[in-house]
Amino acid sequence: MTTEVAPQEGVPGRVPDQVLRIEDLAVHFGGIKAVDGITLGLERGLISGILGPNGSGKSTLLGAVTRLTPLTRGSMHFEGRDFSGVQPEQVARLGIGRTFQTVRLLDDLTVHENVELGHDLIAGPRRWWRRVDSTERDAAEAAVRTALERTGLDGKEKLRPGQLSYGLQRRVEIARAIVMSPKLLLLDEPTAGMNRFEREEIGGLMSDLRSEGLTQLIVEHDVQMMVDVCDHLFAMNSGQLIASGSPADVVRDPAVREAYLGKQDNDDRDS
Ligand SMILES: Nc1ncnc2c1ncn2[C@@H]1O[C@H](COP(=O)(O)OP(=O)(O)O)[C@@H](O)[C@H]1O
Ligand SMILES: [Mg+2]
Missing domain, CATH: 3.40.50.300 (P-loop containing nucleotide triphosphate hydrolases)
Structure with a gap:
């Protein structure tokens, strides 16, 4: 049996250098499983994006990483150090x-x-x-x-x-x-409510920051912008990761289309 490289481990054969590593992370609010068993890594210097419908747990995931939200279970490592227990005010100082x-x-x-x-x-x-x-x-x-x-x-x-x-x-x-x-910048819907021109400007700013080596994780609904700007995409639905890979692969993934992109498929009808 061959050991498959999980998509979030990056390109097979390349040793991933992960700034942030999350293992089996869960955040439940009573009966609501906002985040329910997420495992992922963010590779240094890249822009990673999270797609997912409203309520899929994206902001809760960022809240867990910035320690504003208590964890139900799981672990998080930043630069190899477990920071699941640090206080929110220490997170900025971690980077x-x-x-x-x-x-x-x-x-x-x-x-x-x-x-x-x-x-x-x-x-x-x-x-x-x-x-x-x-x-x-x-x-x-x-x-x-x-x-x-x-x-x-x-x-x-x-x-x-x-x-x-x-x-x-x-x-x-x-x-x-x-x-x-920071060594890692998390952006939660930075272009919501913006016009196309403003969105492109923010995308350009992210690319500039990337060229300076800043690792970024962005949550955004503008799929085209995510494909243009991100090096890697994750897709979430109901608190779980349903896809991880290159932007082109993730937006083509049938599970992602069903969960999220279905509503926006009109553009593709002629293909
Ligand atoms: N503080 C909270 N208390 C209770 N439920 C919450 C809280 N924060 C988020 N939720 C619920 O968790 C789910 C995920 O929310 P959220 O992370 O904001 O999703 P997204 O950012 O993907 O739209 C939703 O059902 C939301 O109502
Ligand atoms: Mg949100």
Whole structure:
């Protein structure tokens, strides 16, 4: 009997270098099995995506990885270290950054201050009570500036989030996450509510971050964008993984089509 390489192990013959490894992860809310036995790995430097209908457990999975959601069972390793037991506030310091499905910015603060908050999360609250030395302050300011530039927000730093378009608000969230120099960035529906142009811009930003070596996991409903941007796709349904592989293979998978793509098959009728 031959041993098959599970698709999430990556390309057969290549030793996977996985930043994140999840084994038999389950998150149940009472009788609701939001995540129910997921095993997957994220290869370093790649963009992985998760497709799945609403309610399939995608956000809960990201919530488990950022430790906001208690685990029912399973284990999670980041850079080889079991982090199933760490507190949510430690996750950023481990090197995991995220954006949320709905915009979560502080509207009393400027764009610059919102991004600075992300930096404070890793630099520690000491900045607020200790006499901050100027080297440290300069480094923080440089990190914030770089994050704003990379997300195309230069010139907008003095505005409040409420004065920005929805697309730009999402960029502020991405800036707040990357200012922490994460090793892994989780993006939950970063282009929801955006027009095609804004979506392509976010896709371009993800590709830029990838070329700088940032490993990313994205949850998104825009299948075309997922195929264009992702190196690897997972598909979920009812809390379980139903497919894992190259984007082209996953979107062609009959189980995925039935669970998710069926509603969007109109484009393919002529093929
Ligand atoms: N905090 C919670 N308490 C109870 N049920 C929840 C909670 N969070 C999510 N769920 C349920 O878990 C399932 C998966 O939700 P979610 O992870 O948000 O799915 P997705 O992001 O794929 O749309 C849904 O049935 C949802 O109602
Ligand atoms: Mg969700």
